[in-house]
Amino acid sequence: MMETGETEKLRSLDTHEAIREEIKNLIEKIRCLYEERVLEWGDGDIDARLKNAAKNVEDPALLVCFVGKYNAGKSSLINALVGARVLDVDINPTTDKIIEVEHADSAPKDGEKTRLDEHIARLRVNSDWLKHHSQMLKIKLVDTPGIDGGHQDEATAEAYYPRTDIIVFTTSIEQAMNIKEEEHLKHIADYKKDLILVVNKLDMIHSFDEIRKVKERVRHEMSRMFSGVTPPIFFTSSVRTDIPGNELEKFREYLESTLRDRGILNKKLRTPMNALDDIVKFIRAKKDxxxxxxxxxxxxxxxxxxxxxxxxxxxxxxxxxxxxxxxxxxxxxxxxxxxxxxxxxxxxxxxxxxxxxxxxxxxxxxxxxxxxxxxxxxxxxxxxxxxxxxxxxxxxxxxxxxxxxxxxxxxxxxxxxxxxxxxxxxxxxxxxxxxxxxxxxxxxxxxxxxxxxxxxxxxxxxxxxxxxxxxLERLQKNLRDHIMNHLGLSDMEYFKEEAEKSIEKMDEIL
Ligand SMILES: Nc1nc2c(ncn2[C@@H]2O[C@H](COP(=O)(O)OP(=O)(O)OP(=O)(O)O)[C@@H](O)[C@H]2O)c(=O)[nH]1
Ligand SMILES: [Mg+2]
Structure with a gap:
């Protein structure tokens, strides 16, 4: 006999799958509806957004994307989570491609890389942690080239953001949140993704007093930037697990709880929904x-x-x-x-x-x-x-x-x-x-x-x-139908809320 929790999980997965299918169809419909107009407008923007939304729904995994200045320790953090040195780490600008790290039973412990396209590679690793927490929804940890590292692929990372579900903004405690980083973070916030801030290299500062001051400053800055609704912040060291106050485990637990949360499926669905919202806004602006x-x-x-x-x-x-x-x-x-x-x-x-x-x-x-x-x-x-x-x-x-x-x-x-x-x-x-x-x-x-x-x-x-x-009416109706169809079927309260918000937003726009 299956436990109630298990049944519920399967039902959620089924519903998630059905909604994903619906969103896919919806994207296709919108694409057909506006294909001619896109050519007429001579603007690839809407097309790129549709493609990103489509890529996101087609990828049945939660994409957790690490971004931040080069040398902040993004690759090191992923290595620490995976539990092996699967990504290259160095003091110089290192990561020069987007690398999607995912679990595969058949993969070696130190990973097996394949090129997906010119800018993106896939790294399959055999990681207990990734495997364990990929039951409800597969998780991918995405490493990106560092900001300011001089890699031309920075622009590619930017183009990749709309596809991701959660962004982990990584900075180093030595110079946490300088002006450039702040600007970049503000810019990333515009993508309306779930944000997490990790202030890494905690072991580099030895004075508790100094650490306290940095923490206060960072919290204050973040609260100012996000008008009080601050994203979760973790102070970590990815190389010295033993030092006091290291929140690496807390960060890991936070990701785990996010993955366990039933709302995770909805979070995943929200990414393409947001993209569709954006498209409607874009179309409205063009129409005006x-x-x-x-x-x-x-x-x-x-x-x-x-x-x-x-x-x-x-x-x-x-x-x-x-x-x-x-x-x-x-x-x-x-x-x-x-x-x-x-x-x-x-x-x-x-x-x-x-x-x-x-x-x-x-x-x-x-x-x-x-x-x-x-x-x-x-x-x-x-x-x-x-x-x-x-x-x-x-x-x-x-x-x-x-x-x-x-x-x-x-x-x-x-x-x-x-x-x-x-x-x-x-x-x-x-x-x-x-x-x-x-x-x-x-x-x-x-x-x-x-x-x-x-x-x-x-x-x-x-x-x-x-x-x-x-x-526009057709577009609105499609979105509405799609959302309404699932409100009755779905027991996923979270998605319901999100969907209602979407409708409200759509109503505002249209
Ligand atoms: N002391 C200390 N050094 C760290 C920590 N995390 C990473 N490093 C070191 O910092 C350097 C940069 O780490 P990476 O993980 O390559 O940084 P990155 O953000 O991926 O850098 P790019 O790929 O260039 O963008 C390496 O020499 C790491 O060993 C940490 O928590 N403490
Ligand atoms: Mg790196």
Whole structure:
């Protein structure tokens, strides 16, 4: 018969496994959802985060990562925990790769190294301690190149942080927490991992009074940095186990208790959840940026439009009116001449020819001038509109269909003018007298074009917004579904709390 504790453990493991699967699917979904957008944004950041989150869930182990200045004793601490000198230790900058140390029954006591990629190696060791405490969840102790050690792999260690579950920041008691270290620790805190501070090389200071002072200073600094919520601190010596006050065993016990804690599975799940939180934040920021960009485009369009509809239109109206009064005058003149010619002895055809030739000479000339002005003005309007766009630091392409729409704005007034001349020439009276209406139709055409353009832009903006909202809604729903599905199934209170926090956070963001 299995003990209750055992059953519970297995149930937790099962649930953990199921949630892990869910998170994996979720990551995949988000990846699909945003794959196109990532390319469009030209930003590998979101992709890297997704990859890190995916790597973390795929690795069914708790990653405890040792970071800190070179020579602080990170490798020595891992050796002390493992109980053998499996990692190289030296006074000079030593560790130049990320090394994941894990237990394997088949491995030799002093370890067996394999290269995982250019920056990461795996060291399998046969360690009773690692084996014993890897029952619930496999543990990996991760050694990293020291800060300031001059290894180019420092950047790689940085890229690795998001994958880890617990970070052990290691410093040496001789110069514990200098400014550089403080900066780095603050930076690491941004990753929102579980932090532990180990102040190593306790044996280097012999005066109790001095040790007390350092302890006080470190605790005070940490409390200040973390606003009172200080991470656990251990003062250790990894080489002199016998010296008084050495908290190496306490540190070991703390790690053991963390591993025994049922919450450990949840801690493991929290890493990818945090990464997903970050991704949602990132996407929200991008969306805001895009919205601002759309605003800018809209404003630009309004300015262009105001110019076209203001300055140009006034000018156009003035010229129209001038032309209309010219036309009225010419028509009056024409009518006078008709009356005058009516009583004259002559062939009707000759009379009409005479009348229209005269009308054409006077008014037709005005139409020609007007058309010339119109073509030139439209050219200028286009140029001026382009200038406005450029002044706003934008490209014509930024405004949807901008150039082609502008090109088509020129109404066919010029053609109407030519139509008119043709009408005179062909003596098409109906066309001729219906012509004045044509001007107003032309005018209405500008208005129609303008309206179509504004409608088009408004629709574009609306569509884009709708699409974004839908994508975010889907993302939120996926996260929510995922969390909700498991709240009922899971007896893991800790995860429940974390999940609720996640929802709250998500609600804040979205
Ligand atoms: N006195 C004393 N020396 C220690 C202690 N821990 C480590 N050392 C020594 O400090 C030096 C550096 O130790 P490492 O473990 O290589 O330090 P590290 O942080 O891994 O350094 P990098 O790999 O270069 O980043 C070695 O000479 C160790 O023997 C300690 O607790 N006390
Ligand atoms: Mg090292």
């Amino acid at each position: 940026e895009e919205e601002q960009d759309i605003d800018r485009k809209e404003r630009a369009w309004k300015q262009v439009n105001a110019y076209m509809m203001g300055h140009f239109r006034n000018e156009l109206n003035r010229k129209y009116n001038g032309l209309l009064s010219d036309k009225k005058e010419s028509l009056d003149n024409l009518i006078k001449q008709i009356y005058y010619l009516k009583d004259k002895e002559s062939n009707d055809d000759v009379k009409v020819d005479y009348l229209f030739d005269d009308f054409n000479r006077t008014y037709g000339q005005r139409v020609k001038e007007f058309n010339g002005w119109l073509e030139k003005s439209i050219d200028e309007v286009c140029k001026e509109a382009l200038k406005i766009v450029n002044r706003l630091g934008m490209q014509v392409d930024d405004i949807p269909h901008f150039p082609s729409q502008l090109e088509h704005v020129p109404l066919r007034v010029g053609d109407k003018g030519r139509d008119y001349e043709d009408a005179i020439r062909s003596r098409n009276r109906k066309k001729l007298f219906g012509w004045s209406i044509g001007w107003f139709v032309g005018d209405r055409k500008i208005e129609k074009k303008r309206k179509a353009l504004v409608d088009y832009i408004e629709k574009e903006v609306e569509e884009q917004n709708k699409e974004e909202e839908k994508a």
